[in-house]
Amino acid sequence: MGSKHSFIVFTGVIACFIACVGDFLVTIILGSHYPGYSQLFNTMSSLGASTSPVSYLTNLWWLILGLLMITFAIGFWQAFPKGTKYVSLVTWLIILYGLGEGFGSGLFKSDQTGVFINPSFIHDFLGGVGILAIIILPMIVPKIIPCFSGLDFKRFSLFVLLSGIMMWTLFFFRYVNHGDNFIAVYKGLWQRLFVLDYYLYLSVIAIMILNKRTHTD
Numbered sequence: 414m415g416s417k418h419s420f421i422v423f424t425g426v427i428a429c430f431i432a433c434v435g436d437f438l439v440t441i442i443l444g445s446h447y448p449g450y451s452q453l454f455n456t457m458s459s460l461g462a463s464t465s466p467v468s469y470l471t472n473l474w475w476l477i478l479g480l481l482m483i484t485f486a487i488g489f490w491q492a493f494p495k496g497t498k499y500v501s502l503v504t505w506l507i508i509l510y511g512l513g514e515g516f517g518s519g520l521f522k523s524d525q526t527g528v529f530i531n532p533s534f535i536h537d538f539l540g541g542v543g544i545l546a547i548i549i550l551p552m553i554v555p556k557i558i559p560c561f562s563g564l565d566f567k568r569f570s571l572f573v574l575l576s577g578i579m580m581w582t583l584f585f586f587r588y589v590n591h592g593d594n595f596i597a598v599y600k601g602l603w604q605r606l607f608v609l610d611y612y613l614y615l616s617v618i619a620i621m622i623l624n625k626r627t628h629t630d
Contacts, residue, residue, distance in 0.1 A: 425488010479515020513543020580607035
């Protein structure tokens with residue numbers, strides 16, 4: 414692998430680690446500066462709403478998050494110079510996540526305005542596209558041979574897929590029940606467990622790519 418390709422792959426891997434760790438650290442730090450905000454009860458989106466005292470910084474971070482994820486996607490692509498259609502698909506899924514959860518969340522605040530097509534609707538729609546992309550990821554990555562085709566990684570991917578779907582279902586329950594139901598109340602917890610699930614998955618992918626690069630240089 415050429416030095417230029419190695420640099421792009423390495424940069425992508427570092428971008429992935431910064432994005433995954435940074436998203437948790439930033440939301441925890443900014444949440445601590447939002448009076449009454451709870452990591453367990455409140456969604457991440459509420460940090461970026463216009464009523465939030467940390468709205469500007471939160472939305473700025475989401476734009477950075479989107480850029481980092483796209484950088485990781487490019488690094489992933491470069492790690493497989495003769496990649497299959499599955500490499501291309503995974504690359505685009507990561508890009509969609511960066512565009513939806515990153516740029517979509519950063520550019521459109523989660524504000525309710527009383528009309529159907531409002532910033533909150535666009536925020537939720539683009540975020541939903543990003544979430545769908547990341548949910549599909551564990552179904553595709555194990556098809557990339559030989560890097561991710563091992564039995565242990567396939568089992569790990571299945572666990573991430575099933576646990577991710579479960580966490581997102583619990584998080585989605587807030588739209589069904591807005592009262593004091595236990596599931597609906599802990600929407601912040603379910604969202605963060607979902608994000609943790611997939612960020613761990615992305616980090617493992619990044620580590621495996623880094624090992625692949627080390628062994629082929």
